[in-house]
Amino acid sequence: MAMHVPKAPGFAQMLKEGAKHFSGLEEAVFRNIQACKELAQTTRTALGPNGMNKMVINHLEKLFVTNDAATILRELEVQHPAAKMIVMASHMQEQEVGDGTNFVLVFAGTLLELAEELLRMGLSVSEACISILPNSGHFNVDSIRVCKILGSGISASSVLHGMVFKKETEGDVTSVKDAKIAVYSCPFDGMITETKGTVLIKTADELRNFSKGEENLMDLQVKAIADAGANVVVTGGKVADMALHYANKYNLMLVRLNSKWDLRRLCKTLGATALPKLIPPTLEEMGHCNSVYLSEVGDTQVVVFKHEKEDGAISTIVIRGSTDNLMDDIERAIDDGVNTFKVFTRDKRLVPGGGATEIELAKQIASYGETCPGLDQYAIKKFAEAFEAIPRALAENSGVKANEVLSKLYAVHQEGNKNVGFDIEAETAAVKDMLETGVLDTYLGKHWGIKLATNAAVTVLRVDQIIMAKPAGGPKPPSGKKDWDDDQSE
Numbered sequence: 001m002a003m004h005v006p007k008a009p010g011f012a013q014m015l016k017e018g019a020k021h022f023s024g025l026e027e028a029v030f031r032n033i034q035a036c037k038e039l040a041q042t043t044r045t046a047l048g049p050n051g052m053n054k055m056v057i058n059h060l061e062k063l064f065v066t067n068d069a070a071t072i073l074r075e076l077e078v079q080h081p082a083a084k085m086i087v088m089a090s091h092m093q094e095q096e097v098g099d100g101t102n103f104v105l106v107f108a109g110t111l112l113e114l115a116e117e118l119l120r121m122g123l124s125v126s127e128a129c130i131s132i133l134p135n136s137g138h139f140n141v142d143s144i145r146v147c148k149i150l151g152s153g154i155s156a157s158s159v160l161h162g163m164v165f166k167k168e169t170e171g172d173v174t175s176v177k178d179a180k181i182a183v184y185s186c187p188f189d190g191m192i193t194e195t196k197g198t199v200l201i202k203t204a205d206e207l208r209n210f211s212k213g214e215e216n217l218m219d220l221q222v223k224a225i226a227d228a229g230a231n232v233v234v235t236g237g238k239v240a241d242m243a244l245h246y247a248n249k250y251n252l253m254l255v256r257l258n259s260k261w262d263l264r265r266l267c268k269t270l271g272a273t274a275l276p277k278l279i280p281p282t283l284e285e286m287g288h289c290n291s292v293y294l295s296e297v298g299d300t301q302v303v304v305f306k307h308e309k310e311d312g313a314i315s316t317i318v319i320r321g322s323t324d325n326l327m328d329d330i331e332r333a334i335d336d337g338v339n340t341f342k343v344f345t346r347d348k349r350l351v352p353g354g355g356a357t358e359i360e361l362a363k364q365i366a367s368y369g370e371t372c373p374g375l376d377q378y379a380i381k382k383f384a385e386a387f388e389a390i391p392r393a394l395a396e397n398s399g400v401k402a403n404e405v406l407s408k409l410y411a412v413h414q415e416g417n418k419n420v421g422f423d424i425e426a427e428t429a430a431v432k433d434m435l436e437t438g439v440l441d442t443y444l445g446k447h448w449g450i451k452l453a454t455n456a457a458v459t460v461l462r463v464d465q466i467i468m469a470k471p472a473g474g475p476k477p478p479s480g481k482k483d484w485d486d487d488q489s490e
Contacts, residue, residue: 033113035083036086036457039078039087042072043105048394053067066325066329070332097449099339099340100445109389114383141339151321154321162314163269164318168294170255171253179290180230180231180286184237188237188238224280225280344442353439359387359409365381391405394422400428420433
């Protein structure tokens with residue numbers, strides 16, 4: 001008879017066997033803070049122009065070499081529930097602003113680190129953080145496309161008004177000027193009946209006539225497209241040999257795109273309508289661009305849809321580079337730049353970079369804390385101290401003594417020079433006017449970064465219990481032996 005072991009009294013006895021339960025400051029709160037601090041420490045050394053790269057290998061064994069915090073977090077697949085809150089805050093920053101994800105991580109991690117000191121003193125920081133938070137033309141990021149072509153160097157990258165596809169043309173025609181483009185979402189092939197049917201052919205003449213009828217129908221369809229004025233056909237499906245023959249006969253340039261998203265973007269660029277059937281397009285349904293041509297970039301064949309005017313709906317940045325990892329990193333940098341431009345269309349305000357804004361905020365919030373009576377001033381001063389994490393990280397990543405930089409920044413800001421930040425290009429602990437240097441951050445990026453990091457930190461601090469249900473599923477199979485036949489032979 002198996003001996004029954006009674007569960008411990010309290011909350012634990014209500015849970016299933018195998019569930020985990022942590023509560024209190026030591027077990028829950030400090031545990032959560034430690035996880036968030038370690039996550040922030042991982043990305044902190046990647047902050048700023050002198051930040052170090054991280055080598056990340058994801059679950060598909062794909063290699064990433066980058067200092068982009070958003071990519072690092074996306075590929076790491078963080079599992080800890082408290083750290084996930086910080087990751088979610090950085091994802092919100094990515095969606096809202098498109099940049100500044102590392103700022104959110106570093107700032108939230110420092111807030112929690114300083115909050116831990118207050119908690120050990122017996123003080124709560126949550127309400128103080130919330131109390132000092134300020135109340136606070138359409139551009140589509142998808143309109144800037146990126147085409148990565150291996151070879152040459154970054155300096156060989158270029159911008160093109162139009163779209164570039166790593167494809168070859170299907171027919172003999174490889175270049176068309178003043179292109180009038182018919183776009184089809186269906187295959188460039190003969191019509192297929194919706195229901196299955198059987199054709200009974202008794203003689204060779206009947207077979208010949210049947211084939212000729214199909215050829216004549218295809219000839220008429222392609223001729224009608226050419227007569228409508230189209231000289232380029234873009235199809236989203238397969239291209240039949242017979243249809244290709246007649247496209248060459250009527251001097252139609254034929255391009256096949258497998259992706260329906262590429263087809264939609266091309267329609268947006270050209271002002272065309274994707275037709276679901278192989279019918280002649282009207283003038284309103286056809287797209288227009290200055291030229292369509294097949295080109296060779298390095299050893300890669302590309303089809304270019306080019307606009308001479310610079311007011312096209314979509315532009316493409318052709319990235320050249322020696323390795324895929326390098327081009328991926330350049331693509332992420334471009335994505336940050338495009339999102340920054342999008343932020344400008346919403347709010348044109350700028351703030352000085354290089355840690356100048358953070359030091360000024362730290363100075364003013366600390367001064368405000370001095371005027372507050374009671375225990376609140378401790379929380380407010382720690383909140384102010386958290387802003388020092390950004391210039392401190394920039395200095396440490398540049399190999400400069402952080403304390404020396406912070407003391408110089410505070411001294412200059414006390415004199416009223418609000419725009420002075422850390423000079424990254426200097427080899428010593430030097431400071432410089434960021435407005436004159438042109439090192440600026442977007443106001444919205446800072447606003448959302450501070451707001452999201454603070455909210456994430458407050459959310460973590462409000463958790464005093466961790467309850468983990470028993471994982472679903474049975475026992476995992478043994479991983480030692482791969483070949484089950486060997487097991488049987490023993």
